[in-house]
Amino acid sequence: MHERILIVEDQEDINALIAMNLEAINYTVTREMNGQDGLARALNENFDLIVLDLMLPGMDGLQVCQTLRAKEVYTPILMLTAKKSEADRVVGLEVGADDYLTKPFSVLELQARVKALLRRMTLNKQQQTMDDGDLLVFGQLRINKLKRLVSIAGEALSLTAKEFDLLLYLASYPGQVFSREQLLNAVWGYQHSGYEHTVNSHINRLRGKLEVDPSSPQYVMTVWGVGYKFNEQ
Template sequence: MSSTKHLLLVEDDPDIAKLLADNLLEEGYRVDSVADGHAALAAIAGNRYDLLLLDVMLPGVDGLEICRRVRAGPVYTPIIIVSSKSSDVQRVVGLEMGADDYIIKPFALAEVVARVRALLRRVAALSEPVAVQADAVLVAHGLRIDAQSRSVALDGQPVALTAREFDLLHFFARHPGRMFTRLELLNQVWGYNHDGYEHTVNSHINRLRAKIEADPANPARILTVWGVGYKFAEADAADA
């Protein structure tokens, strides 16, 4: 394991923090550990981390607020929430705030390390240069979606998307006219340990529609198939 991966661990229980930090260090990661939300925000402001491990219940600023602030910033950082709050509602809230994964306490240390490793692998794969393919640039419904630069323009104007929003839009655009259930979208776009959190798909689609639809309440691009799921509208003749 490369020692260059720099992780921030935010955990106010000193015993749990030590166990996690020791195991992550053994894996070869660099680990900064802080015990409250304000210290976490200061650390994030002063460093470029490869991944954040966040507890939810923290002194000062809670983990969900930290997650929200990180996602509102210009740099995408993978986030895993580690929390004793185990209800489906809490997990959905965490994922909708932008977390990539949610681990419930008590946990097996090996599971945490495995999920850290898996998420870092996925992010690394997404950042690798891709071969030029026929669908490297997709054009449909006024959208220009560039897979290599991971950029989107609508009617010639750039659209700022999060990494997950881009993945979702690109997946839809590659399969115009095909209907996908929420679970299929989770498996294809989120990819890891998100079964049962279909509601987060709705949230991401609502945010995506707000950015690419003239009237998000009556979308023309990402369409709802009532009682089933969603699909991307088939291309107009002008897009061919």
């Protein structure tokens, strides 16, 4: 079965161009022209990827992305933006988008980004299936890899997709120190040059949910001048 992709783009010519070129490489495409309709589709149907424009009438792409993640819909999102400022791209990543593409973009780059996101999702699923166990336990902290659930002392934590991926990656290698660049590459898929502070903000939010005292963390530790590690104790 071909992967299903939802395109949410209000410019008809761009919407049609994206659809044509994704269908050309054997993806099944559904098209919407505004944020509200795109959100409704994403909430009520199963897609393997969402191509989401940032600037949409009514409900913009950031609002759509935030709503989906708040409702625990973790379908990979490729954000399209005509804006060139660093802040706009970083905000998109921080509200839960998995990647971004700045207009104008080439068809080959679009296809490559889509393939990379879908390939990474497939590899993640395969890795989870191959793992000997689906549960990591560190004292009162429990991480269920297959169900993507985290709890402390029996109380469930509400994590975004990227917060969970970041925690799982660190916890899979207790004691190993990772630079921000390594985490960005491992969790977001490849290097987003200049956006290492995206890792910092996700670490801070993760600690706010995970740690009793985020200023004195017990699980996700800072290794000054290098990066972060998961406490091997």
